[in-house]
Amino acid sequence: MRWLFNLSFRRKIPLWTSFLISLSIFVVGAALMTRAYEDMKRAVVISAGNLGHTLANTVAPALLHDDVWRAFEIVRSPIRGEPAQTPVQVDAVVVLARDHKVFVSSDPDTLPMLAEPPALGVDWVQLSTRLGAESNWSLVLEPEDSNYLYVVLPITDRDAQLGHLVLRYSKSVFHPWFIDSLWQGIEIGLLVLAVLIPINWYWGRRMATPLVDLAQRMGTILETEPAPLPPDLYPYQDELGQLFRAYDRMALALRDKAALENEVVKSERLAAIGQLTAGIAHEINNPLAGLITVVDTLKLQRDLDPRTLRNLELIDRGLMQIRDTVAALLVQTRIQARPLNQHDLDDIRTLIQTQVSKRRIRLEWSAAMPDELPVPASLVRQILINLLLNAVQAAAEDGQVGLWLGRKEGPEACLSIVVHNDGKLLSEEQFAHLFEPFATTRAGGHGLGLWVTYQIVTQLEGRISARNVDGQVEFVVNLPLGEALCNTASA
Amino acid sequence: MTQSISNSLPNCNRRKWLINSVSFAAAGLIGLTRKAGATGGKLRVGMTPAFLHDQHRLLDEWRDFMAASLQRPIEFVQRDSYRETMDLLRLEKLEFAWICDYPYLHLKQEVRLLAVPLYQGRPYYRSYLIVRKENTQFKSMADLSGSVFAYADPYSNTGYLAPRYHIRNLGRDPATFFRKTFFTWSHRKVVEAVASGLAQGGAVDSYIRDTLVHVEPELALRTRVIWRSPEYGFPPFVSHRSVAASDFQLMQKHLLDMSSTEKGRDLLTRLNLDGFTIGDQSLYEGVARMMRAFGEA
Known part of the structure; x- marks a missing residue:
C-alpha cells in the first residue's frame, strides 16, 4: 500500500481524484438504484391495491355462492398467457377461504384448490400467520429468502369477511428490470467518467507539474546554486504560490550567502598574501639598502676598469629594479x-x-x-x-x-x-x-x-x-x- | 332487440318487418305476448349450452337464415344455464328452445318434441369423462375419487346426470365421491377447467368435446377421454305447448329442410351436425331411467 503513497503527485492527484469521482458516481448511483427499487416496489403495491380492490369486490359474490368457476374466471382475468414481463404485472391471484385454504387460484397447477398453507410452502405459512393476527386491511408481505412479494386484501360482503385475496408478484421479474436500470446507470456513469477523468488528469497534472519542478529544485539545492524560478511557473496566490515565493526568497538568500562566503575566502587569501609579501619585502629591503650603498661606494672609485664598471652598472640596475618591485609590494598608507x-x-x-x-x-x-x-x-x-x-x-x-x-x-x-x-x-x-x-x-x-x-x-x-x-x-x-x-x- | 333484427334483415323486407315489430312491441305492452305466435309475430328461440352457443357469428347467420326461411322475425335468447332457459320456457317467454335431454324430460308437461339433431348421422350422443392429458394416473372414474371435479350444469345429462349415475353404479355415493365439485355452466368450460388443472376430472358432452377438437384443438387436445357413457338421445329442439300448430310445423319443417339448402348445409357443417329428424320420446328412455334411479321422475 505504501507504494501508492510514494507515487509522484503527477500521478497521485489524478489517481486520487479519479478514485473519488468514481466513488461518488458509484455511491450516488447506488443511492438512486436503491431509490428506484423502492419506487418500483411502491408502484407494485399501489397497482396491486387497485387491482386487488377490484378483484376482491368482483370475486366476493362468487365466493359467497361457492361458484368456483366464476371465481376462477375472475382471478384469471389479470393473468396473461406469457410469464410476467414487468414488475407491476401480477404473477398469481389466489382466493383464500376463511379457513385459509385455497378457494381458487389463477394457477391451479402450483396453487391447487383446497390446498392448505403448509402444502404451498413457507411463504404461505407466514402469510397465514399474519392473516390470523390482523384482519381488515391490506397487507404487504415480503418473506425473506422468497422470490415473491405478496399483497393481501380482505374479501368482504357488507360486514362479513368471506376470505382473502392474495396477489403474488414475482421478484425475479424485478431483477432483470433492476439490472437493466443498473446497466443504464453504469453506462451514464462511465460517460460522466469519460468526460470528467480527462479534465481531472489535465487539472491534476497542471497542479502537480510546478510541485514536481519545485521538488526537483529542492533536491539539488545543496549541490548546485539554486536558479530563480521561471516567473510564469505558478502565477497564483494560493498556498502553492506562497511556497514558490518562499523558495525564491530562500534561493536568493542562499546565493547571497554563497557570494559572501566566496568574498570572505578571497579576502582572507588576499590578506594572507599581503602579510606574506610585506614580510618578504621587509626582509629584502634591509640587505638591499646595504647592497645599494656598497654598489654606490664602489662606483665612486676611480681606478675601476671599464669591464668592472659595466658590471657594477648592471648590478646597480638590478638592485634598483628589486627596490622598485619591493616598494610597489609595500604599500604605505600611513602617511x-x-x-x-x-x-x-x-x-x-x-x-x-x-x-x-x-x-x-x-x-x-x-x-x-x-x-x-x-x-x-x-x-x-x-x-x-x-x-x-x-x-x-x-x-x-x-x-x-x-x-x-x-x-x-x-x-x-x-x-x-x-x-x-x-x-x-x-x-x-x-x-x-x-x-x-x-x-x-x-x-x-x-x-x-x-x-x-x-x-x-x-x-x-x-x-x-x-x-x-x-x-x-x-x-x-x-x-x-x-x-x-x-x-x-x-x- | 327489435331494432337489431330490422337492421339485419334484407332491405326488401324491411318495411314489413318493421310493421310486424311495432305491432309485436305494442302487443307485448298490452300483455298479449302469449298470442304472438298466433298473430305471426316474433318467434323466440332459446339457445343453451347444449352446443357451442358462444359462436356468436354462427348464431347470427343461423338466425338470419331462419328468419328469412320462416318469413318471421326471430330472436335467439341465450342463457348460460339450462335452469334459466327452462324458467323462460315455463313462463312462456320462449316459443322454442334447444335444450338438453335431461331438462326436456323435466319439462315434459310443458313442451313438445320438435326435432332432434343428427350427429354423425344418428340422433345420439354420450357423456365423456375427461382428465388432463398428462395426468396418466387417471384411467377410470374410480381413480378420480377424492379429487376436484367439474360438472357442466345441474340440468345437464352428460355433464351431471350421467357421471353421477356411473358413480352410483360403482357403488359409491356421488355426493361424497369427490372432494369438491363445481359447475362451469358450459361444456366448453368443463374442458377448460380440466385443461387448466383447476379440476382433475370433468364430465362433458361428447358432441361438444368432439366439435372442440376441430374448432379449438389446442384446448380440446389438452384433455383425454377416459370413459365413454352409453348413448343417449341427442339434446332436442322443443316447442312450448302453447305455440300454435302452424308455427310448430313451420319451425319443424325449417329444421328438417335445413340439410336440403346450401346455406342450411353450410350452417350444419359448422355446427358439426348432419341434419334433423322428428325423433321420438323413446330416444330418451335412458335418461328417464337414470332419473328414476335418482328418484327424480
Whole structure:
C-alpha cells in the first residue's frame, strides 16, 4: 500500500481524484438504484391495491355462492398467457377461504384448490400467520429468502369477511428490470467518467507539474546554486504560490550567502598574501639598502676598469629594479595627506590623456566633486590612475572607458568610484585571482596595479569589487568618508 | 332487440318487418305476448349450452337464415344455464328452445318434441369423462375419487346426470365421491377447467368435446377421454305447448329442410351436425331411467 503513497503527485492527484469521482458516481448511483427499487416496489403495491380492490369486490359474490368457476374466471382475468414481463404485472391471484385454504387460484397447477398453507410452502405459512393476527386491511408481505412479494386484501360482503385475496408478484421479474436500470446507470456513469477523468488528469497534472519542478529544485539545492524560478511557473496566490515565493526568497538568500562566503575566502587569501609579501619585502629591503650603498661606494672609485664598471652598472640596475618591485609590494598608507580636491581629478585626467588619445578611446567623465573630500588625496589619485590606465589598456581600440565618481549620502557616507571599459569581459578564472599580485590579464603588465589598488582600498577600510555588466567590465570602489564602514560594493 | 333484427334483415323486407315489430312491441305492452305466435309475430328461440352457443357469428347467420326461411322475425335468447332457459320456457317467454335431454324430460308437461339433431348421422350422443392429458394416473372414474371435479350444469345429462349415475353404479355415493365439485355452466368450460388443472376430472358432452377438437384443438387436445357413457338421445329442439300448430310445423319443417339448402348445409357443417329428424320420446328412455334411479321422475 505504501507504494501508492510514494507515487509522484503527477500521478497521485489524478489517481486520487479519479478514485473519488468514481466513488461518488458509484455511491450516488447506488443511492438512486436503491431509490428506484423502492419506487418500483411502491408502484407494485399501489397497482396491486387497485387491482386487488377490484378483484376482491368482483370475486366476493362468487365466493359467497361457492361458484368456483366464476371465481376462477375472475382471478384469471389479470393473468396473461406469457410469464410476467414487468414488475407491476401480477404473477398469481389466489382466493383464500376463511379457513385459509385455497378457494381458487389463477394457477391451479402450483396453487391447487383446497390446498392448505403448509402444502404451498413457507411463504404461505407466514402469510397465514399474519392473516390470523390482523384482519381488515391490506397487507404487504415480503418473506425473506422468497422470490415473491405478496399483497393481501380482505374479501368482504357488507360486514362479513368471506376470505382473502392474495396477489403474488414475482421478484425475479424485478431483477432483470433492476439490472437493466443498473446497466443504464453504469453506462451514464462511465460517460460522466469519460468526460470528467480527462479534465481531472489535465487539472491534476497542471497542479502537480510546478510541485514536481519545485521538488526537483529542492533536491539539488545543496549541490548546485539554486536558479530563480521561471516567473510564469505558478502565477497564483494560493498556498502553492506562497511556497514558490518562499523558495525564491530562500534561493536568493542562499546565493547571497554563497557570494559572501566566496568574498570572505578571497579576502582572507588576499590578506594572507599581503602579510606574506610585506614580510618578504621587509626582509629584502634591509640587505638591499646595504647592497645599494656598497654598489654606490664602489662606483665612486676611480681606478675601476671599464669591464668592472659595466658590471657594477648592471648590478646597480638590478638592485634598483628589486627596490622598485619591493616598494610597489609595500604599500604605505600611513602617511599624513591632504584631502582630495578638484585639482587632483583634473591632474589625473591630464595624466591619462596621452594614453587615451593614443588608443583613440572615448572617455566618459562624470565626477560630481565637492570642494574637498576627507580622503587621502595621494592614495585616491593612485587608485584612480591604476583603475583608469587598466581600463584604457583593456578597452578595445576606438573603445570606451567611463568614470563615475561621487559621494553617496545616507547612514554610510562613502566616496564611490566606478570605472568601466568595453574590453574583453573577465573570465571566472580571472575573477578568482583578480586582486592577487602578478595576476596580470594582459601581456606587458606586471600585475601589481590591481594588487596595489586592493591594498590601498583595504587599508582605507573601503571595498573594491569587479563584475561584468551590460557587456562591460566594471570596477567599483567605495571608500568611507566618516566613521561608518562602506559595506556596499555596488555603485 | 327489435331494432337489431330490422337492421339485419334484407332491405326488401324491411318495411314489413318493421310493421310486424311495432305491432309485436305494442302487443307485448298490452300483455298479449302469449298470442304472438298466433298473430305471426316474433318467434323466440332459446339457445343453451347444449352446443357451442358462444359462436356468436354462427348464431347470427343461423338466425338470419331462419328468419328469412320462416318469413318471421326471430330472436335467439341465450342463457348460460339450462335452469334459466327452462324458467323462460315455463313462463312462456320462449316459443322454442334447444335444450338438453335431461331438462326436456323435466319439462315434459310443458313442451313438445320438435326435432332432434343428427350427429354423425344418428340422433345420439354420450357423456365423456375427461382428465388432463398428462395426468396418466387417471384411467377410470374410480381413480378420480377424492379429487376436484367439474360438472357442466345441474340440468345437464352428460355433464351431471350421467357421471353421477356411473358413480352410483360403482357403488359409491356421488355426493361424497369427490372432494369438491363445481359447475362451469358450459361444456366448453368443463374442458377448460380440466385443461387448466383447476379440476382433475370433468364430465362433458361428447358432441361438444368432439366439435372442440376441430374448432379449438389446442384446448380440446389438452384433455383425454377416459370413459365413454352409453348413448343417449341427442339434446332436442322443443316447442312450448302453447305455440300454435302452424308455427310448430313451420319451425319443424325449417329444421328438417335445413340439410336440403346450401346455406342450411353450410350452417350444419359448422355446427358439426348432419341434419334433423322428428325423433321420438323413446330416444330418451335412458335418461328417464337414470332419473328414476335418482328418484327424480
